[in-house]
Structures are given as structure tokens and as C-alpha cells.
Amino acid sequence: MTHIKTIETRNLCDSAKNGGCGECQTSCQSSCGIANQQCEK
């Protein structure tokens, strides 16, 4: 019996190894909100 369905997500721990290029869109939260951004790497 399946009790858990895992939704496909970007693994943040992995992104620590291959992220940080700085090309993604600058965001304002007052392009609002970091979570809404797309990675551009």
C-alpha cells in the first residue's frame, strides 16, 4: 500500500553543488518573490 506520493522537485541540497551562477532574474518582493523565479542555468 502506498502511503506517500512524492512530488517532483528540485533538490536544494544538490543545487548547493551546481547553483549560484547569478543569471536568474532579480526579484522584488514588494519579478516578485524568490520562489516564483526560474533558474536560468
Added chain:
Amino acid sequence: MIHQYKLNGYNIVLDVCSGSVHVVDDIAYDLIARIDAALPNEPDRADLIARLAESYPDVPAGDLTECYNQVAALRDAGKLFAPDTFAPMAGELKQRTSGVVKALCLHVAHTCNLNCAYCFASQGKYHGERAVMPFEVGKRALDFLVEHSSSRRNLEVDFFGGEPLMNFEVVKRLVAYARSIEKEKGKHFRFTLTTNGMLVDDDVIDFANRECHNVVLSLDGRKEIHDACRVDYAGNGSWEKIVPKFQRFVEKRGDRDYYMRGTFTHANPDFLNDIRAMLDLGFTQLSMEPVVCAEGDPAALTEADLPIVLKQYEDLARLMIERRREGRPFTFYHYMIDLKGGPCVYKRISGCGSGTEYMAVTPWGDLYPCHQFVGEERFKLGDIWQGVTNADTQAEFAACNVYARPECRDCWARLYCSGGCAANAWHATGSVRGVYKYGCELFKKRMECAIMVEIDRQIRE
């Protein structure tokens, strides 16, 4: 750290540090909660299963054991109760990119043809004199951006005000100049335009649809709500003038991005009715944002408004799902999160980049950390000729990250909000590293709803 919540029939478990999202049944939901309550002391396996059996007497023992094993497998895979190993990285991205600027907000007009009651920019003047940006200042700002952009290819420029279309000829010349240097400099400019709509005509529409990556069209929804705040200097509402212009704008924009951007205040915490009004007008890319103003202002949201607003967010999520199933989808900006292709952890702990990679430029060329600080003299960073000369203030912003705020360290939403908005924090607490708690409550509810909407999409597809 995990966050568990139930919404719209889903039991949702968010693993904060891995970013994993799980939809679980009641047994797994309870089991995970029991483990969470026991940690950091590891609970006994047999004891956990025995206590689950007391809660679920009709469930076969084998199923309970299987549930435990599935939870254990997720823990072993690093997708549940993943440790927070990111704190040492705080500040690393900003340190690595120190001095790099990749986005500017060009205040091409510190003047406006509307006199909106809730305007944070004091009717576009930012507590100063009326002014428009000369072409030479804008050109120098673009050169400043290119000079300080290092290896960044994508550069962003917002045309902002006041009302930027009150200086439209300069906007057009600046875009033409930027396009003329793109190839030589190896850069790609992405322009956005925010407008109240009063001066929109076919020339503006054709220009924006050709050149602007995105446009923000200010409309508060219902006519009576919009016209109560968004008036001209004679006190006349603007809704009837701008709605037909915006409809034509959007119709001609085709598949390109736009956002109808509304503001909700104490007068309309029931803002879902304004979302519905915009849908009825044919707009489908929507954003409704809480007003930014001083506490005590008649427009300011109150504690009594909070439960109303939170319920609106939940009902909005259900409306999005309902209309998507009916083949009449629409988007709400804050619910458009991409769980698979979202930002890396460096970006998530660094925040918006205000004062470092993103700055606002006044009509006379002064630099500020962002548009919301313009006019606050102590935050002036320098100018587009000398660059940043106020290193102490810039250092304040460079030090802003999730781990710089003690209140954020134990918050499940910290890797989604990145510590929140420095301007909101400053207005609410007097410190750019403060926490605007009312905004936190709204943000957390929006994230819960956004994740649920995305879960629903993935499960049904």
C-alpha cells in the same frame, strides 16, 4: 525541518531543506508528526508502530509497518528531515558577486497623472520635486549597468515612476540605445514597464509588445474599489478610461507576459472579488498585492483583516484549480512557483539583491537600494557617475540573508521568501534586517496555497 499542513483535501509534508514535497495519507501524516515531535531524540520504531496501531485499530499491522518503512526510506534518501547545511553559505553568493550589478529600476518620471490615495511614492514624487529623467542620465545609467555587470549576460531594466509614460520619448530612446550596444557588449536587456494606463495608446502598445519582456498594468479590480483610490487630480476615477486600453493592450500582446497588478487595502480585504472582476474583463494573468503604507494609515490592513485575507488566498487557490479543470485557466503571480526548475539554494538564502545587484536610479542619477528607498536620504548609495560611495549602507544590504535574521532560522518558509523584503522590514521595524510579521503571515499562506496548486496539477497530469 518539516512543515505539515492540510489543504483542499491534501495532506502535505514539505521537507524544508531538501525542498521535497510529499502528499501522504492520514497514517503517514500522523507518523511523520510523531517523529517530528520526538526529534532530535530518535523515536523507537516498535513504539511508534504500536502507538499508530492504537490510533488506527482497523488498519492491518503490515500496513502500518509498510508506512513506517516508506517514511524511513525517504529519510535515508535525504528527502525527509534533511539537515540544514546551508548556514555557512549565507553571504557567499553576495561575496562572490560583490560589485556586480545586473538590474536597475529606472525612475524615468517622478511625476504622475494620477493621485492615488495609497501611493507609497507620494503621488510619484518620492517626497521630492517633480522631475523626469533626461535621456543622457538614462544612457549613463545603462552604461553603468553594463560596466558593472561582469560576466552576467541577462540584464534587467524596469521603467518605473511615478508614471513612466509621462516620459515615453526618453523610454523609447533608451531602449533603442540599449539594443544598439547589446551585440557589442554581449548582453541581453530585458525591459519591463509599469503603467497606470492613462497614456496607453497604439504607439505605446506596439512599442511595449515589441520591446518589453513584461508589462505591469495597474488595475485594482472592481470599479468602485479601483475608483475609490486611483483618481486623477480632479478626483475622478480612472477605471473607465483605462480598462478599454488595457483590454486592447492585452489582446494585442498575444502570448507575451503581462500582469494586471492590483492593490488591496483595508477597504477590500475580500480581494478575491476583485480577481473575479478582472477575470470577467478578460484578463488572465493577475496579481493582487497588499498595500504598502504606514501603520495607522486608513488604507493599512489590520489584524482583523488578516483572517479574511488568508481565506481569500485559499479560495483563490481553489478557484484556480476549478477553472483549470474547466479549461479556463488563469495565473496568479504568487502561485506560479516552479518546484522542478526554481532557484538554487544560493539564491534562496541571498534574497532579492536590493542594494547590491539591483538598484534604483532617480531622474537625476542618484542610486538607491531599491525603488522603495528612493527619497530616504540616508539610503542614498551614490550615483551613476561615481558609483557606490556609501559603502556602509551597501554593506547593510550585502549582509541581508535568511540567516542574518534570528526570527527566520526556525521558519519553514525561509527558503521560499529568502528573509523577506528589506523595505517592508525597515518600514515595520526600523531595520532592513527586521521582520515584517504581518507580511510573513501572508507569505506563508501564499506558499501553502501555491504548493497545493502545483501538487494538484502534477497529480492530475
